[in-house]
Amino acid sequence: xxxxxxxxLSGETRPFEPLDAGHARVYxxxxxxxxxxxxxxxxxxxxxxxxxxxxRYRGLRVTWVMNFTDIDDRxxxxxxxxxxxxxVLTDRWIAxxxxxxxxxxxxTPDVSPRATEHIDAIxxxxxxxxxxxxxYRTEDGSIFxxxxxxxxxxxxxxxDPTQLRVGERVEADDYGKDxxxxxxxxxxxxxxxxxxxxxxxxxxxxxxxxxxxMSMAHLGESFDIHTGGVDLIFPHHVDExxxxxxxxxxxxxxxxxxxxxxxxxxxxxxxxxxxxxxxADLLESGVSPRALRYALISVHYRQALEYxxxxxxxxGAAVDxxxxxxxxxxxxxNDGDGDPGLPAALDGARAAFEAAFDDDLNxxxxxAALFDLVRExxxxxxxxxxxxxDARAALDALRVLDRVLAILPDPPSELDPESAxxxxxxxxxxEAREWARSDELRDALLxxxxxxxxxxxxxxxxxxxGAS
RNA sequence: GGCGACGUGGUGAAGUGGCUUAACACGGAGGUCUGCAAAACCUCUAUUCAGCGGUUCGAAUCCGCUCGUCGCCUCCA
Numbered sequence: 001x002x003x004x005x006x007x008x009l010s011g012e013t014r015p016f017e018p019l020d021a022g023h024a025r026v027y028x029x030x031x032x033x034x035x036x037x038x039x040x041x042x043x044x045x046x047x048x049x050x051x052x053x054x055x056r057y058r059g060l061r062v063t064w065v066m067n068f069t070d071i072d073d074r075x076x077x078x079x080x081x082x083x084x085x086x087x088v089l090t091d092r093w094i095a096x097x098x099x100x101x102x103x104x105x106x107x108t109p110d111v112s113p114r115a116t117e118h119i120d121a122i123x124x125x126x127x128x129x130x131x132x133x134x135x136y137r138t139e140d141g142s143i144f145x146x147x148x149x150x151x152x153x154x155x156x157x158x159x160d161p162t163q164l165r166v167g168e169r170v171e172a173d174d175y176g177k178d179x180x181x182x183x184x185x186x187x188x189x190x191x192x193x194x195x196x197x198x199x200x201x202x203x204x205x206x207x208x209x210x211x212x213x214m215s216m217a218h219l220g221e222s223f224d225i226h227t228g229g230v231d232l233i234f235p236h237h238v239d240e241x242x243x244x245x246x247x248x249x250x251x252x253x254x255x256x257x258x259x260x261x262x263x264x265x266x267x268x269x270x271x272x273x274x275x276x277x278x279x280a281d282l283l284e285s286g287v288s289p290r291a292l293r294y295a296l297i298s299v300h301y302r303q304a305l306e307y308x309x310x311x312x313x314x315x316g317a318a319v320d321x322x323x324x325x326x327x328x329x330x331x332x333x334n335d336g337d338g339d340p341g342l343p344a345a346l347d348g349a350r351a352a353f354e355a356a357f358d359d360d361l362n363x364x365x366x367x368a369a370l371f372d373l374v375r376e377x378x379x380x381x382x383x384x385x386x387x388x389x390d391a392r393a394a395l396d397a398l399r400v401l402d403r404v405l406a407i408l409p410d411p412p413s414e415l416d417p418e419s420a421x422x423x424x425x426x427x428x429x430x431e432a433r434e435w436a437r438s439d440e441l442r443d444a445l446l447x448x449x450x451x452x453x454x455x456x457x458x459x460x461x462x463x464x465x466g467a468s
Numbered sequence: 469g470g471c472g473a474c475g476u477g478g479u480g481a482a483g484u485g486g487c488u489u490a491a492c493a494c495g496g497a498g499g500u501c502u503g504c505a506a507a508a509c510c511u512c513u514a515u516u517c518a519g520c521g522g523u524u525c526g527a528a529u530c531c532g533c534u535c536g537u538c539g540c541c542u543c544c545a
Contacts, residue, residue: 029545037545044545072543158471159541183542207543229545230473236543259545260473266537270544298493299481304474304538311480314494321493324507356482364482368492375509382501382509435503442505453506460507 003058003358005225006302008233008256009156009241013360018224019254023061025223026052027215027253029232030112032069033093034078038276039296039307040262040269042104044229046293047259047301047361049106051227053404054357065218066109067211068094070116071204076193086194090114100279103289104296105406111218115210122205122213123198125247126185130200134246136178141188141201144177150242156256157234183239185209208239212252216244226253230260231268260304262296269307277307291316294407300364318371323409323462325374327453328381329395330412331460338387339380346397349373353401370401384456409462419448426452427459 006013018024028048031037037045045066052064070090079086094114101108115122126143129135134149147153177184184206189195195202205213215223221244228237237256244252261268264275283289295315299305349369356365377394380386386394402408415423426441442452445461452461 031545032543041545047545074543157540181542227545230539231544234540234542239542261539261545263538268539268544272544302473303481306480308480310494314480317495318493321507328507362482364480364492368482371492378508379510430503433503439504451506454502454504455507456502 003054004360005255005257006360007254008258009253016224016255018060019222022059023063024055024225025219026055026062026064026225026227027211027219027223028064028066028109028226029211029228029236030066030068030109031093031097032072032074033090033097034072034074035093036096036278036280037100038269038271038278039282039292040264040276041229042100042106042279043262043296043305044227044259045101045106046104046296047257048227049406050297050301050363050404051225051257051361052107053406054361057357057404063111063219064107064109065111065113065215067214068097068112068114069207069210070094070114071194072207080192087116090116096280103279103283104293105289113214113218115205115214118210118214118217119196119198119205121217122209123186123200125209125213125216125243126200128247129185129243132246134243135185138177138188140190141186141203142177142184143186143200144182145185145239145243145246147179147181147183147242150246152245153242154234154238156238156241159234159238183208183235185243208236209243211236212240212244212247216248221248222250222252222254224254225257226255227257227259230258233258257301259301263304263306264308266306287312288316288319290407290409291319294319297363297405298367300360300362302360319407321371321374322407325377326395326398326409327460327462328455329377329391329398331455331457332381332386332391333388333457334384334386334391336384336387338390339385342380342386342390342393345373345376346394349376350397350401357404366404370405373398412462415450415461419445419450422448423450423452423459423461430454430459 003016004013005016016024026048028045030045031041048064048066052062055062068090071086075086075090079089082089126135129145130143133146135143135145137143186200186203186209187206189202189204193204195204215226226237226240241252263269264277267273267275269276279292282292291312292315295307295312296305298315298318349372352369352372353366356362356369359365381391398408422441422445426438426445429437429441445452446464449464450461451464452459
C-alpha cells in the first residue's frame with residue numbers, strides 16, 4: 001500500500017510519487033503577518049504538518065517550505081495606524097506565529113521565506129512574463145498578468161470565466177487594468193507606501209507572484225505538493241499556476257491539497273465574520289495545547305470542522321485517555337514471561353493506522369486504530385498479562401505512531417527535589433496506612449501542578465495539564 | 469445567477485455496493501476493582517444512515533427529485 005492523495009486540480013485520488021524518488025518537496029501557503037493567526041488558519045497549517053510528518057514517517061526525505069507574506073495592503077495599513085515600520089510590525093507577528101506554532105507542536109518548516117527577502121526573484125519572474133507577452137504595464141508603474149494570454153486559466157477552480165460576477169466583490173480598481181479579471185503582479189509606487197527599486201521599476205509585489213517566486217526559489221520550477229485552505233483555490237492558486245507555468249513552460253505542482261474550513265457557530269471562521277479564536281488567548285485561558293492540536297487535526301482535512309467549547313472538551317478528554325495509558329505503562333512492573341499476543345496486537349494497530357493515513361490522510365480512521373490499541377493495552381495492563389519489557393515495547397510502539405500525530409505527553413522531565421521528596425514521603429505514609437497524611441500530600445502535590453494516582457504498581461504522577 | 473461540498477446516534481465523526489442489523493472519541497446509565505480519589509476494565513446507549521422515488525439478488529454506500537446547511541465566484545488558511 002502506498003500513500004494516495006486527492007489532487008484538487010485533476011480531482012483524482014492517486015498514488016503519491018515524488019518527482020525525485022524518495023524526496024518530497026512541499027510548499028504551504030503561510031500566514032500574512034499583519035496580526036495574530038486564528039485557529040482556522042492553524043487548522044490548515046497543522047494539516048500540512050500532519051502531511052509532512054506522515055511523509056517522513058513513511059521514510060521519505062521532505063523539504064517543507066512555508067512562506068511569510070510580509071508585505072500587503074493590510075500590513076501597510078496596520079503599520080501606518082501604529083506609526084511603525086512594516087518590518088517592526090511583521091517581525092512581531094512572525095514571532096507570535098512561531099510561538100503559537102510551537103505550542104501546537106507544528107513541525108518547523110525547513111525554509112520559511114519572507115516575501116520582502118525575495119524581491120529580486122519576484123522581479124525576475126515578472127520580467128520573464130513580460131518578455132513572453134503574458135504581462136502588461138499601466139501608467140502608474142503596475143504590471144498585470146494578462147489572463148487572455150493563458151487559455152488554461154481557472155481550471156483549478158472549475159470556474160467559467162463568462163459567469164464570474166465581476167464587480168460584486170471587486171473594489172473600485174486602484175490600478176486601472178485592461179480586463180477586470182487580470183491580476184496584479186507588481187503594484188506601482190504610491191506615496192507613503194513601501195516600494196523597492198528593481199529592474200522592472202519601483203513598486204512592490206502582488207500577493208500571488210510571491211508564492212510562485214518563493215516556491216520556485218526553494219523547491220525548483222516543478223515540485224510535488226502545494227497546500228493551502230480551500231479559500232485559496234481561487235484566485236490565489238489559480239493565479240499561481242497561470243503565472244508560474246506561463247513563465248517556465250513546465251508543470252508547476254504535482255498535487256494540490258486544500259484544507260476545508262474550520263467553522264464556529266456554523267460559519268467559516270474568519271475575521272470578517274468576527275467568530276475567531278486565537279491560540280495565545282486560548283492557552284492563556286487554560287486550554288491544553290495538545291487538546292487544541294487534537295481538536296484541530298482529528299477530522300479529515302477535506303471535511304469542514306466545527307469548533308466549539310464542547311469539541312475542545314472532548315478533545316481534552318481523548319488526550320487524557322492517552323495520558324493515562326502512557327502513565328500506566330511507565331509505572332507498570334511485572335517480572336512475568338510476557339504476553340505472547342502483544343507483538344501481533346502492536347503490528348495490527350500499526351498496519352491499520354498506516355492504511356488509514358495512506359488513504360488520503362484519513363486521520364479519523366487512524367485515530368480509531370490508535371484507540372483500539374489503547375483499549376487493548378489497558379485490558380492487558382488490568383490483567384497483568386504484560387511483562388515490564390512488554391510495557392516498554394508498547395510505549396515505544398505508541399511513540400512511533402505519535403511521530404505523525406504529536407499528541408502524546410512529553411517524556412516526563414525530572415521532578416524537582418522537593419516534589420520528589422513529597423512523593424517519597426507519601427509512599428512511606430501509604431506503607432504505614434496513614435491515609436490522612438497520604439491525602440494531605442496528594443493535595444499539596446496537586447497544588448504544585450502534579451497529579452498523583454495510586455495503582456498496583458505504586459504511585460504514578462503526571463504534570464497537571466494547563467498548570468505548567 | 470454560476471460552480472462545488474455536505475446532511476450518519478445525545479454530540480463530534482469513520483464507513484461510499486455484501487466482511488458493518490454502522491468504527492472510534494466524547495457524553496449518559498449500570499457493574500467490577502479500590503482506604504479514599506483517580507484511572508482502567510465489562511455491559512448497555514442508531515433495527516438505522518435528511519425525505520421521497522428508482523437501479524440491484526442485495527444500498528448509508530449508485531441514479532433522480534425534494535428539502536436543508538455551508539463554501540467559492542479577484543488578494544480570506
